[in-house]
Amino acid sequence: NVEPRSVPVFPWHSLVPFLAPTQSD
Amino acid sequence: APSSAPSGSSLPAYFIKGSIIQLADGELKHVEDLKTEDFIQSAEISSELKIDSSTVERIDDSHTPNFAIVQFSVGEHRAQVSVEVQVEYPFFVFGQGWSSCCPDRTTQLLELPCTKLSVGDVCISLTLKNLR
Numbered sequence: 001n002v003e004p005r006s007v008p009v010f011p012w013h014s015l016v017p018f019l020a021p022t023q024s025d
Numbered sequence: 026a027p028s029s030a031p032s033g034s035s036l037p038a039y040f041i042k043g044s045i046i047q048l049a050d051g052e053l054k055h056v057e058d059l060k061t062e063d064f065i066q067s068a069e070i071s072s073e074l075k076i077d078s079s080t081v082e083r084i085d086d087s088h089t090p091n092f093a094i095v096q097f098s099v100g101e102h103r104a105q106v107s108v109e110v111q112v113e114y115p116f117f118v119f120g121q122g123w124s125s126c127c128p129d130r131t132t133q134l135l136e137l138p139c140t141k142l143s144v145g146d147v148c149i150s151l152t153l154k155n156l157r
Contacts, residue, residue: 009047010039012067015056016117019079019099019106019150 034113034134042136057138061119064149072154078119079106079150081142084126093126095142099150115139116148124148 038044044056049067068076079097087094087109095116096107112127113134124146125131128139142148 007045008038009045009053012046012048012059012064013071013074013151014037014039015046015059016064016076016149016151017108018152019077019097019108020152 034111034130036111036114036135040115040135040137042138057123059117059122061117061122061149064117068151074151075154077150077152079148081144081146081148084142084144091130095126097148097150100152116142116146118142119147119149121146 039046039056042055042057046054046056046059048054048063049070054063064076068074077100079099081095082098082105083094083096085094085096089109091112092109093112094107094109096105098104099106110126113125113130115123115125115131115135115137118124118140121140123131123137123139124142125139126142128141131137131139
């Protein structure tokens with residue numbers, strides 16, 4: 001018997017780097 | 026535990042060709058099929074995240090082998106941000122697609138179609154929306 005394997009699904013924002021400067025306001 | 030790319034790179038598995046990415050509207054796409062519009066529309070739906078334009082200002086070798094230091098000018102305030110990344114780390118360039126400092130290595134390790142990241146390229150990056 002082969003157990004079904006779930007395919008990982010990644011959220012879109014995982015792919016984008018956070019380049020957040022310190023916010024000033 | 027999050028899996029990573031095969032031997033030779035410690036980049037996360039979601040950069041490997043064929044990985045399934047869920048956009049903010051629920052649509053599923055392969056990582057290699059993502060378009061600029063997918064990121065823009067997903068950010069518009071998001072209540073917390075917004076997209077900033079980050080222009081590559083410098084690319085320098087790192088003291089660490091197979092790493093590079095990429096300096097960006099981020100957002101309308103042109104804030105200077107430097108990141109040290111593996112040379113195969115893919116950034117998404119507006120209107121162009123995946124690009125890295127060493128596209129041959131990216132393609133070899135991740136099978137992700139990739140072009141050469143260059144000074145002047147405008148990459149997609151994220152910041153937090155101001156929550157008031």
